[in-house]
Amino acid sequence: MTPRTSWSTPATSASHRTSRRTPTADVQPSTAGTTRHRGHKTSQSKRPRVEEPFGWMKTIAGGHQLRYIGRERNNTWFTMAASIYNMLRITAIDVALT
Numbered sequence: 001m002t003p004r005t006s007w008s009t010p011a012t013s014a015s016h017r018t019s020r021r022t023p024t025a026d027v028q029p030s031t032a033g034t035t036r037h038r039g040h041k042t043s044q045s046k047r048p049r050v051e052e053p054f055g056w057m058k059t060i061a062g063g064h065q066l067r068y069i070g071r072e073r074n075n076t077w078f079t080m081a082a083s084i085y086n087m088l089r090i091t092a093i094d095v096a097l098t
Contacts, residue, residue, distance in 0.1 A: 053082065061081040063078070063081060
């Protein structure tokens with residue numbers, strides 16, 4: 001790769017961006033070994049439920065950016081946010097059952 005001569009020129013040429021090494025297909029060769037198994041479909045159906053608390057912590061609890069310096073304080077914040085999420089979830093389950 002040649003060094004850039006100016007900042008206005010792109011780092012890659014147009015021919016590089018349009019050419020492909022692998023043929024276009026629904027499943028790329030790198031993922032073919034993973035997606036052909038029955039367990040992959042199961043994990044993809046369970047994934048939204050597993051990632052829901054993390055999405056809640058980022059949007060509702062304000063965890064999209066860490067606000068403390070140091071691992072211990074941020075771990076404490078994460079534990080508190082997870083505990084609050086669990087309390088809200090338990091409350092919602094209790095209301096649904098009654």
